[in-house]
Each structure stands twice: as structure tokens, then as C-alpha cells.
Amino acid sequence: MISVDIKTKNYGQTRVLKDVSFELQRGQCLAVLGKSGIGKSTLLRLVAGIDHDFEGTVRRPEAMAIVFQEPTLLLWRRAIDNLLIIHPQLSEAAARDMLAKVGLGDKADMYPKQLSLGQQRRLSLARAFAGHPELLILDEPFVSLDEATAADMIALTQTLMRELTPATLFVTHEKEEARQLADRTLELAGSPATVVPDCKITEFRREEAS
Numbered sequence: 001m002i003s004v005d006i007k008t009k010n011y012g013q014t015r016v017l018k019d020v021s022f023e024l025q026r027g028q029c030l031a032v033l034g035k036s037g038i039g040k041s042t043l044l045r046l047v048a049g050i051d052h053d054f055e056g057t058v059r060r061p062e063a064m065a066i067v068f069q070e071p072t073l074l075l076w077r078r079a080i081d082n083l084l085i086i087h088p089q090l091s092e093a094a095a096r097d098m099l100a101k102v103g104l105g106d107k108a109d110m111y112p113k114q115l116s117l118g119q120q121r122r123l124s125l126a127r128a129f130a131g132h133p134e135l136l137i138l139d140e141p142f143v144s145l146d147e148a149t150a151a152d153m154i155a156l157t158q159t160l161m162r163e164l165t166p167a168t169l170f171v172t173h174e175k176e177e178a179r180q181l182a183d184r185t186l187e188l189a190g191s192p193a194t195v196v197p198d199c200k201i202t203e204f205r206r207e208e209a210s
């Protein structure tokens with residue numbers, strides 16, 4: 001279980017976050033919404049343990065994966081090696097299987113620069129899920145993709161989330177994306193940003209959305 005209770009987060013003299021709390025179980029997806037600059041990425045970094053400089057507590061599992069906005073791939077390694085180097089316990093067969101799941105079965109020996117942006121994003125997704133994370137953090141992984149490619153990626157992410165059931169924290173600007181992927185939303189607003197009261201962890205019903 002992920003348990004987040006952030007009392008305050010400051011950058012220097014500026015308070016950016018105040019009183020942001022939530023819990024997240026395996027198999028659940030929580031979307032974090034809010035306008036640009038509100039503090040979504042800051043929250044994500046605190047939850048991920050990248051930034052420890054805050055007041056409050058975060059409890060999260062060891063097995064965690066993050067998919068960033070821009071694919072952070074090893075450019076000088078083949079697609080398959082991008083999985084095997086990050087997950088040394090993974091067999092080559094399992095890595096190939098994961099690449100096939102994201103539609104890159106025939107691209108295993110290609111280098112990231114030989115892949116389209118959509119394919120690079122799918123490789124990032126494959127790399128994240130290949131480690132069977134208990135916590136998956138998605139930082140706007142569908143931005144700047146064309147509509148059809150984004151829709152494919154969202155469907156693929158949904159399939160992998162159902163199969164591998166991580167607890168997922170999904171940062172997005174797009175309410176429609178949130179509706180498609182998440183069970184709940186947490187909207188940040190104000191200065192310092194806090195959870196919008198009326199929207200305090202709104203429940204979505206996925207059946208309605210699909």
C-alpha cells in the first residue's frame with residue numbers, strides 16, 4: 001500500500017504544496033490533475049523518493065517504476081537491452097515477450113533513435129512493466145502524441161495495468177485521459193497547492209467512461 005501525507009513542501013522561501021494526503025492500493029490508479037506549474041511533478045518526485053526535502057511522510061514499496069514525459073531510454077543500447085540492463089533478473093525470453101506485448105516484437109534489435117516517438121514511448125512502458133512494479137508512476141506519458149497513437153498507448157497501458165496490477169499514480173493535464181485510466185482523481189489548486197476540497201479524491205466509474 002502507498003500512503004502519502006505531505007504537510008508542506010517548500011522551494012526556498014516559497015511553499016508549493018500543503019496538506020496533500022492519499023492512499024493507494026495495488027490495482028488502483030489515481031490521476032493527479034491541476035494546471036501547469038501547480039506542483040504535480042513536485043508531488044510525483046516526493047512520492048517517488050527522488051526529493052526527500054519536505055515535511056510529512058511517504059510510504060511506498062521498493063519495486064517502483066517511473067515513465068517520464070520524454071522517454072529516458074539508453075540510446076546506445078538495443079530495445080531489448082533497454083529492458084535487460086534495467087532488469088538484470090529478466091530472461092531474454094521474458095524481455096522479448098514484453099516487447100511483443102507493446103507491439104515491438106520485431107524491433108528488439110533496433111536502437112531507440114531508430115524508433116518513432118510513439119514506439120519509444122511503448123518501449124518505456126515495456127521497460128516499466130517488465131520489472132513488475134508494485135508502484136507505477138506515469139508522468140504525462142501521452143503528451144505530444146497524435147490522437148490515434150495516444151489512444152493506442154492508453155489502451156495498452158490499461159491492458160498492462162489490469163494484467164500486472166501495480167498501484168498507479170498518473171499525472172496528467174487531460175481530464176479525459178484521467179477518466180479513461182484512473183479510478184480516482186486528486187486535483188491540486190491554490191497557492192500553495194492543496195487538494196481541491198470538492199474534488200477530494202473523486203471516484204470515477206470506469207464502465208461509464210468506456
Ligand SMILES: Nc1ncnc2c1ncn2[C@@H]1O[C@H](COP(=O)(O)OP(=O)(O)OP(=O)(O)O)[C@@H](O)[C@H]1O
Pocket residue numbers: 011016034035036037038039040041042043
Ligand atoms: N527545483 C525547483 N526549484 C525551485 N522551484 C521549483 C523547482 N521545481 C519546481 N519549482 C516550482 O514549483 C512549482 C511547481 O512546479 P511543478 O513542476 O511541480 O509543476 P507541474 O504541476 O508539474 O507543472 P507542469 O504541468 O507544467 O509540468 C512551479 O512554480 C515551479 O516553478
